[in-house]
Amino acid sequence: MKAAQLVLSLLIMLYSVSSVADEGTEHFLEPEADAVYVQFVEIEQQLKTASYEAVAGLLTPLQQYPLYPYLQYQAYLRFPARLTQAEVNQFLDAYPLFPSRTYLQQAWLTQLAKDGRWQEWITAYQRLPNKSAAYQCDLAQAYLHTDQQEQGLALTASLWLVGKSQPKACDALFEQWAQLGNPTASMAQKRYWLAAQAGEMRLARYLHRYLDEDGNRLASAYEALLKQPERVATADVSIFPAMAQQQVIKKAFQSLARQSVEPAAQQWLAYRSHLPAASSLVHTLDVYIGKRLAYAQTDTAAELLSRLDPDHQYSELTEARLRQALGADVIDWAVVLTLITTLPADLQASDRWQYWYVNAMQNQTPVSPVVDDEIGDESVAEIKTVEGQTSESQPLDDIWNQLAQSRSFYGFLAAAHQQLPYHLNNQPFNVNADVLTELQKNPAIQRAKEWLKLDRPTEAQREWLSARARLAPDERQHMAALSFEWGWYHRSIMDAIRQQQWNYLDARFPPLFTDLFDRQASKNEIDVTWATAIARQESAFKPEAMSPVGARGLMQLMPSTAKLTAKKYGISLAGTEPLFNPETNIALGSAYLAEMYQRFDGNRTYASAAYNAGPNRVERWLKERGHLPLDAWIETIPYAETRQYVQNVLAFRVIYAQRAGQEVAMLSPSERLLLAYQQQSEPSEPDTVN
Structure with missing residues (x-):
């Protein structure tokens, strides 16, 4: 009973903590101090060691509990040899949305294969077919073991004849196949x-x-x-099968472009004249090489880029040429204007290129510099609220004012230029009570709710996503409202984004962990809404978030960065597990953000870029392009991810500050003076970081 007592203690602790959670913390649902939760966790633990004979008695008391199928599933996995096809079918029929139903099927198939019950295996497989290579190999084995040689050999050959390695589960099948003289x-x-x-x-x-x-x-x-990619330009690649010719050409020129882009571009321009102009290979290499040329700020690179796409067929390359023009030592605004007018209509009408269009127009026409007193500090690329294409005859102020209505990075810059308030364009979601009621009757939604009460958001999310797959469109539109109502704020953010409910700001920008951010921002002397915006961009406030490269927690800290920061600022950190704790993560993330802020002389733009891409890269970019207007510097950040990251963080900060009733400027007074519309036609003095 020691295990049960421990579980009970942990649950009591969980309930106590949750009951005092403040509004700024993602608290999920308030757990009810009900014996059923304690009993469920206790049985979960007991099932790990219980005998088969004891299982039924353990499960019976919870048959009406929404999470009962998890206990039944766990029991089935423990004793697959005791299963019957009827029991598996009954489970699959009873719980069509159960996220792990395929794992039960796989466990049952594995048991049948182990027992050599191949005809039963085929029957079981047909109940819930699995198209993964491993199970297709088992299916071929089943055919071969049940005198269905022709089907088995044909399936084996098709599984072997692919351009990738198959899983180890196929090795035995392929060895058996090889004994019959295969492959030819x-x-x-x-x-x-x-x-x-x-x-x-x-x-x-x-x-x-x-x-x-x-x-x-x-x-x-x-x-x-x-x-030897340098040989490809003069080699006769026609000796290879057609399917491989394009691959060797693509790999060769991509390799050459990575080594030295301008010579590679010259070789490619000569080589592509022998290829069909409409081929996908030409498109692929034109864009690949062109994007690399865009960041080589030389006259030769600009000329080569224009030769790659003289008729502006590729919008990707036109945008690359625009960024190349904006990154020049002295921006040629006439070139910028001309390139924008060659973009497709939808791109011309985007906030991004409307902003640069009006800047190009203004910088060709002498005007008095506008010194705006207040600007907001963030933008959201997830939202677009202004449509329409600009006419060259439209007054510049009209373009600025129209753009200033948009909730976006460029819209906020335009609002500052015109000294207008930021437009958040919030539209609370109109909840249909009947739809919400029906949604909460969904068994998977009910199971998600129970998992949240047990503070197990990973299991809850699996159920949530399983339910979404079969919901009607109007029900999906209500998912963000329901997750928000539950206090499952990370999920409400993701649900609103998934359903493109861009103006549903209550769900998309909830104020979370406010006490922790307030405390650490004050301690590190940084703006609290900036730190909040970083966390919103990094993880959408998911404490247990972990990126593919290993960044952890709310503010997505790499373990090495966290370790160095903890040591430098005297923050306790034992291993990587504490990085999933909001208090530890926000303390370390805020300290590191403050360090970037100091390192880049109080410039939040550069510090935000450094938080994402690393300070060394940002220092290099500043040495290369630090003389640019600040908005042009952001637009020409070489990494598309970092470019969007900076724009989002700056915009999110505005949104959080505005929603908190705070006056905020997106850029500081000194930063605003660095914008393109303040520069006119005069080049600014280089600003380098030593």
Whole structure:
């Protein structure tokens, strides 16, 4: 009973903490101090060691509880040998939205395969087919074990004849297939070129053992070209199968462009004249090389970029040329204006290019500089509230005023220019009580609710997403309202974004962890709404968030950064697990953000970029382009992710401040003086960071 007592203690602690949660904390649902929650967790623990005979008695008391299927599922996984097909079918029929239903099916199939019950395996597989390669290999095994040789061999051949490695679960099948004289040299050659086309050269090299002499000679020539990309321009690639020709050309010119983009572009311009102009390869390499040229601020690079796309066929390259023009030592506003007018109509009408259009127009026409007193400090690329295309005859003030109505980074810049208030354009969601009531009757939604009461948001999210898959459109529109009502704020943010409810700001920008942000912002002498905006952009306030590269928690700290920050500022940190604790994460994230703020002389734009891309990169960008107007510097950040990140953070800060009733400027007075519309036609003095 010690385990049960421990569970009970933990739950009591959870209830106590949740009951005093303030409004600024993501608290999910308030757990009710009901014995059923204690009983559920207790049975969960007991099922890990309970005998088969004891299971039924453990489960019976909770048969009406929404999370009962999890206990039943756990029992089935513990004793798959005791299962029957009827029990599996009954479970699958009873819980069609259960997120782990496929794992039960897989456990049952694994047991049948282990027992050699292959005909039953086929029957079970057909109940809930699984198209993964591992289970397709098992299906082929089942055919071979049940005198369905023709189907089994055909399926095995199709599984082997792909351009990627198959899972280890297929090894036994392929070994059995090989004993029958497979694969033939022609099959191996076909697979080799499939692998080459997919860039899976490790597999391709492995397949040499199955190739005949001619096949090996051709494959070796192909691999030699991959190692010497400079030879491709003069090589006869027509000796290779068509599927591999494009791959070797693409890989070669991409490699050359990474080494030195301008010579690669010259070679590509000469080479592409021999290719069909409409081919996907031409498009791919034009855009790849063109985007790299855009960040090489030389006259030659600009000329090569214009030759890549002289007729402005690729909007990606036109935007790249615009950023190249905005990144020049002295911006040629006539070029900027001309390039904008060649963009497709929808891009011309976007906030981004409307902003640069009016700047280009203004910088060609002498006007008195506008010194705005107040600006807001963030923007949201997730929202667009102004549509329409600008006419060249439209007065500049009209364009500025129209743009200033938009809730976006550029809209906020325009509002500052015109000394207008920021427009948040908040539209509270009109809840239909009947739809919301029906939504909460959904079994998966009910299970999600119970998981939240147990403070297990990962399991809750699986149920939530499973429910979404089968909801009607009007029900999906209510998901953000329901998750917001529950206090599941990370989910409400994601639900509103998923449903493109851009103006539903209550769900998209909830004030969370306010006490922690207030305390740490004050301690580190940074703006609290800025730190909040960083967390909103980094994780959408998900404490347990972890990125593919290992960044953790609300403010997405890398373990190495967190360790150094903790040591520097005397913050206790034992391992990486505390990074999922909001208090620890916000303390470390705020300290690191303050460090970036000091390092970049109180410039939030540069500090935000450094928080995302690293301070060394930002210092390099400043040395290369620090003389640019600040908005042009942001627009020409080489990493698209960091460019959008900075714009979002600055915009989010405005939104949070405005919603809190605070007056805020998106940029400081000194930063505003660095904007393009303040610069006129005169080049600014270089501003470098040493």
